[in-house]
Amino acid sequence: MTCRGAPANRHADAIGRYRVRWVRAVVVVLFVCVAATGCVRFPAPPSPPPVAFGVQPTPPGAETDAAREPAPNSETCDATASLRPGPMPVPAQMPQRTTMADILGRGRLIVGLDIGSNLFSFRDPLTGDVQGFDVDIARAIAQAIFDDPNTIEYRVLSSAERTQALIDHSVDVVVKTMSITCDRVDDVAFSSPYYIASQRILSTRTSGIDGPAALAGKRVCSARGATSIGRIQAIQPRARMVTTTTWADCLVMMQQGQVDATTTDDAILAGLAEQDPWVQLVGPSLGEEYYGVGIPKGQDDMVRFVNGVLNELRVSGRWQQMYDHWLSILGPGNGPPQPVYRD
Ligand code: GLU
Numbered sequence: 001m002t003c004r005g006a007p008a009n010r011h012a013d014a015i016g017r018y019r020v021r022w023v024r025a026v027v028v029v030l031f032v033c034v035a036a037t038g039c040v041r042f043p044a045p046p047s048p049p050p051v052a053f054g055v056q057p058t059p060p061g062a063e064t065d066a067a068r069e070p071a072p073n074s075e076t077c078d079a080t081a082s083l084r085p086g087p088m089p090v091p092a093q094m095p096q097r098t099t100m101a102d103i104l105g106r107g108r109l110i111v112g113l114d115i116g117s118n119l120f121s122f123r124d125p126l127t128g129d130v131q132g133f134d135v136d137i138a139r140a141i142a143q144a145i146f147d148d149p150n151t152i153e154y155r156v157l158s159s160a161e162r163t164q165a166l167i168d169h170s171v172d173v174v175v176k177t178m179s180i181t182c183d184r185v186d187d188v189a190f191s192s193p194y195y196i197a198s199q200r201i202l203s204t205r206t207s208g209i210d211g212p213a214a215l216a217g218k219r220v221c222s223a224r225g226a227t228s229i230g231r232i233q234a235i236q237p238r239a240r241m242v243t244t245t246t247w248a249d250c251l252v253m254m255q256q257g258q259v260d261a262t263t264t265d266d267a268i269l270a271g272l273a274e275q276d277p278w279v280q281l282v283g284p285s286l287g288e289e290y291y292g293v294g295i296p297k298g299q300d301d302m303v304r305f306v307n308g309v310l311n312e313l314r315v316s317g318r319w320q321q322m323y324d325h326w327l328s329i330l331g332p333g334n335g336p337p338q339p340v341y342r343d
Helices: 007-037 099-106 132-144 160-167 226-237 247-255 267-272 300-316 319-327
Strands: 109-113 121-123 152-156 188-190 195-204 219-223 240-244 261-265 279-282 289-291 294-296
Touching: 099 132, 099 300, 109 132, 109 160, 121 132, 132 152, 132 300, 132 319, 160 188, 160 289, 160 294, 195 226, 195 247, 195 267, 219 226, 219 247, 226 261, 226 294, 240 247, 247 261, 247 267, 261 267, 267 279, 279 300, 300 319
Parallel strands: 109 152, 219 240, 219 261
Antiparallel strands: 188 294, 195 261, 195 279, 195 289
């Protein structure tokens, strides 16, 4: 038997059907409206600020993640005086029981450097080769050992990893804009200086930052482990340091408005400025940085050998050619630094 229901129930059914139709109509109108015009706006979920790859996030509530560092060259040690080179062996014929003979026997020189430091050590986007001023220094060392400048294995290091890589003997040499300082000579040996840089400031053209006084209260970027941090903290204690893994990270953070300025050696900053015309070097030199080839402590034979290679680069005019090729953006320069030996 089929029950058709009472009139009151039929009335209720009709109301139910109208409700369903009405709700359907509203849904369709809303859908069309949102799809076509975006007329209904929902509040956007809060999005985190963009973070550059490789950048250590700043801890909440603290702008500064850099420990206070000693100012470089504030000490009185004579860190830049190195060991006098002896007679240079014939390439590919290293004297037995020397560090160079071990490297020759292994078949490659292991060089610690960065591959993101424009002008000093960076990967050429067209050829894929690592090149730059530091790379040319490393190639000259390989040439002197193997009679072949290409016999190199590169290990990529951040500024903060350089000293430990030498202590661990995971590299034969570090050639990475590494300043010779009294702190560092406690742990590693250095060649004679092969380049003298000056610490300066990089800021955007519209920032109004024109020197260290203008950095009070500003966010200032440096790579962890760099001497640049200690010096700027000594000169402008009110700078709010933000530290990154690489110098390229500092440029990205400036581009994203996450920091107001970057400070380090003019040679590195010039390499960043070359990649973005919106940033510029400003203010005076904040102090000199003497770059040396880092060598594991105790390898005096290797120190003398590398100093012999650097000497050859100086007297042959090759150093000047390298400068003109890579660093002429910094002006004519003062020629290669003259070595001072302590023996
Ligand atoms: N020359 C400075 C240093 O050795 C900065 C360069 C760098 O970190 O690569 O710390």
